[in-house]
Structures are given as C-alpha cells and as structure tokens.
Amino acid sequence: MSSAFIYAISSSLRAITTIINKSFNNGTPTLARSARHASYMGVSSTNELIELIPSDYRSILTTPLHALVSLVIKLAGVWTMLATYWCHQVDGTFPLNIRSTAPIVQLTSEFAGTNEAHAAQRALDTTLMEFQQSSLKAMVKAKEDEEHSLVSELSLTTLWTKFQGLVALHAPSMLAIHQLPILEKCEGAQQITSWEANPTAITTHDTVMEDCRIWALCVVSISEYAQKHKVLKFKKKYDLATMARTAASDIKMGDPDSRTVPSASLVKKLVDKAVTAALKSAIPDACKRVAPKGKGKGGADKKGKGKRNLIGQAKVGPAHSSPCKANLVLEKLHKSNCQAPGCLPQVCPLAIQKASISQFAQI
Numbered sequence: 001m002s003s004a005f006i007y008a009i010s011s012s013l014r015a016i017t018t019i020i021n022k023s024f025n026n027g028t029p030t031l032a033r034s035a036r037h038a039s040y041m042g043v044s045s046t047n048e049l050i051e052l053i054p055s056d057y058r059s060i061l062t063t064p065l066h067a068l069v070s071l072v073i074k075l076a077g078v079w080t081m082l083a084t085y086w087c088h089q090v091d092g093t094f095p096l097n098i099r100s101t102a103p104i105v106q107l108t109s110e111f112a113g114t115n116e117a118h119a120a121q122r123a124l125d126t127t128l129m130e131f132q133q134s135s136l137k138a139m140v141k142a143k144e145d146e147e148h149s150l151v152s153e154l155s156l157t158t159l160w161t162k163f164q165g166l167v168a169l170h171a172p173s174m175l176a177i178h179q180l181p182i183l184e185k186c187e188g189a190q191q192i193t194s195w196e197a198n199p200t201a202i203t204t205h206d207t208v209m210e211d212c213r214i215w216a217l218c219v220v221s222i223s224e225y226a227q228k229h230k231v232l233k234f235k236k237k238y239d240l241a242t243m244a245r246t247a248a249s250d251i252k253m254g255d256p257d258s259r260t261v262p263s264a265s266l267v268k269k270l271v272d273k274a275v276t277a278a279l280k281s282a283i284p285d286a287c288k289r290v291a292p293k294g295k296g297k298g299g300a301d302k303k304g305k306g307k308r309n310l311i312g313q314a315k316v317g318p319a320h321s322s323p324c325k326a327n328l329v330l331e332k333l334h335k336s337n338c339q340a341p342g343c344l345p346q347v348c349p350l351a352i353q354k355a356s357i358s359q360f361a362q363i
Contacts, residue, residue, distance in 0.1 A: 036211060046219050053215065056174045056201075057208045060166055065219050068154070072223035075150040080231070082143040088136060098135045102128040154220055156213065163212035171205050 043049045046069055050062055088094055102124040111117050152158060178201035181192045248265075 033210075036207070037214060040211070040214055040218050043218065044222070046222060049215060049218055049222075054204050054208060056204065057167060057170060060170045061163065061212065061215065064163065064166065065215065068159075068216060068219045069223045071150060071153060072220055073227060075147070075154070076224070076227035076231070078143055078147050078150060082140065082147060085136065085140045085143060089140065094132050094136055095139070098132050098139075100128070100132075156217065159216040159220075160213040163216055164209055167205070167208050167212055171209075175201050175205065177201075 039052060040049065043052070046065060050058060050065060053061055085095070093099075102121070105120065105124070107117055175197060178198040179195040180198050182194045182196055183190045184193045185191075186193075
C-alpha cells in the first residue's frame with residue numbers, strides 16, 4: 001500500500017468519524033443505543049447474541065458468555081434440590097442419603113423384655129431422628145449458601161465489573177491495530193510522521209464497554225428461560241402420567257420419591273405368573289401328559305430300541321432280571337404286538353398264515 005493512498009484515505013476516514021461524532025452530539029446516540037438493545041432483545045440463543053458482538057471483541061467474550069450458561073444451569077439444579085429439601089422438611093421425611101433405621105443392640109433374653117430395654121431402644125430412635133433432622137437442616141443451609149453465592153456471581157454489578165475488565169484488557173491492542181497514519185511532505189515525498197487513534201475504533205470500544213453488561217444479562221435471561229421451560233415440560237408430563245394412572249385405577253407402591261410406580265395391571269400379571277408356577281409344581285408326575293413321539297426315522301429308532309430293551313429285560317439268568325419280572329416284560333411285548341383292527345399282524349409273516357394243517361402233518 002503506497003503512502004499516497006494512505007494519505008488519501010486518511011482524510012476520508014477522518015471526515016466520516018467527524019460526521020459520526022457530530023451525529024452523536026446531536027442526540028443520535030440515544031436512537032443508536034435503542035436500536036442496538038432492540039436487536040439484542042430479539043435473539044433466542046446465546047450463539048445468535050455472540051454473532052452481534054463486534055469481531056474485535058468477540059473472541060474474548062465468547063468463552064465467558066458460555067460459562068454464564070453453565071452457571072445458570074448449575075443454579076437451576078440448586079433451586080430444584082433446595083425445593084426438594086424444603087418439601088422433606090414440610091412432610092417430615094428425609095432424603096435417601098440420610099434415610100436409615102436405628103441400630104439394634106443385641107440384648108439377652110432376660111433383659112430384652114424389660115422396661116429398661118425398651119427405653120434404650122427408644123433412646124436410639126430419638127437420637128437417630130435428631131441426627132436426621134439436624135442433617136437435613138444443615139443440608140438446607142448449605143444449599144441456601146450455594147444459591148446466594150451463585151446469585152451474587154450473576155448479579156448486575158458482578159457481571160458488569162467482570163466483562164468490563166475483560167474488554168479493558170483487550171482494548172489497547174485493538175486500538176493500536178486500528179491507528180491511522182499522519183502523513184507529511186518531506187523533500188517532495190509523503191512520509192508517515194506519526195499515528196493517531198482511530199475514532200471509529202474508539203467508538204466501537206465505548207459501545208462494547210457499555211453493552212457488555214447487556215450481553216451478559218441477555219445470556220442469563222435466555223438460559224433461565226430454557227431451564228424453566230425444561231422443568232415445566234417435565235412437570236406436565238409427570239402430571240399427565242399421574243392422571244392416566246388415576247383414571248385407570250392404578251395403585252402406587254414402593255418408595256414415595258420413586259418416579260417408577262407399578263400399575264395394577266403389572267401386579268396382576270405377577271400374581272398370575274406366581275399362581276401358574278405354583279400349580280405346575282403341585283401337579284404329580286403321574287398326571288403329567290407325555291408329549292407324543294415324533295414320526296419318522298428318529299421315532300422308529302427310538303421305538304426299536306425300546307423293544308430291544310424289553311427283550312433284554314425278559315432274559316433270565318444270573319446277570320439278568322428275575323422270572324417274575326421277565327413275565328411282566330413279555331406281557332408288555334404281547335400287548336405291543338397285538339393285531340390292530342383292520343390291519344395285518346406285524347410279527348408272523350404272511351407265509352405262515354397261508355400254511356394248512358396237512359403241511360404241518362407231513363413235516
């Protein structure tokens with residue numbers, strides 16, 4: 001970039017900044033400020049708001065603004081937990097982390113039924129109750145202190161001081177980058193003799209210093225609305241489910257703090273299942289029906305093996321069954337080989353059926 005070009009545009013830039021300064025002195029800054037604030041109020045997310053920040057200061061403010069979102073989410077969690085603790089105090093119950101039973105002291109049978117033993121057990125119960133109440137009170141106090149700390153970090157004074165400090169640390173480097181040269185003629189040539197502050201950069205710096213608190217408050221407002229909307233949506237769903245269970249005549253069982261509540265239909269299914277299992281176990285083995293054997297090669301093989309086993313059991317010898325048992329087995333074989341109505345016998349071949357008495361006499 002030549003020195004002549006720099007000299008030419010420097011006068012134009014000074015003229016533009018002079019017009020801007022005159023318009024600001026004539027009351028225009030109020031309108032410009034209102035227009036900026038209106039644009040900030042129209043955003044619906046943190047990222048949209050960050051896009052409206054001047055690029056020179058956007059990089060140093062993006063991370064702190066996102067940190068504000070995380071801080072608001074933590075504060076919403078503290079409010080939810082604190083409301084839960086207050087409900088426990090009103091209802092006379094305790095959270096799960098401090099809910100327990102009094103310890104039981106092992107006593108002898110001679111002393112267990114006396115008044116002194118009952119008084120000792122009541123003392124244990126009273127001590128546990130006092131401990132739980134004091135613990136719940138201390139937990140509420142801790143959450144209230146945490147809430148006050150987070151609220152103070154999100155207060156207007158704290159945010160303004162924090163963000164103005166960030167802008168003030170970053171401003172000198174930005175003002176130095178945007179300085180304008182002052183040119184003078186020296187020996188027939190244009191030379192840069194010095195640098196002057198850019199009025200536009202100064203105006204941008206002043207605007208950022210003024211609006212940084214507005215950006216922080218907008219981020220806090222957007223994040224709080226998002227958290228409240230999430231809680232309200234969850235509450236509506238839970239209330240709708242409760243109304244549905246009530247309309248269906250469902251019952252509530254188990255822990256009062258539990259979100260999962262078994263319905264009457266689920267209890268009925270469990271009871272039916274338990275009754276069915278009990279009936280199956282009560283039926284004797286003699287009454288149980290045996291599933292029919294499959295037909296085919298596998299079924300035929302099993303049937304043949306069964307007959308061979310019966311024949312083996314019918315053999316009489318030192319290593320086999322007794323004669324009485326052999327008679328019972330042969331009777332079973334006879335019944336299994338009986339001729340069915342309308343069918344040919346399977347034991348005797350057809351040739352023996354056609355033989356006559358004379359043939360046997362000749363033999």
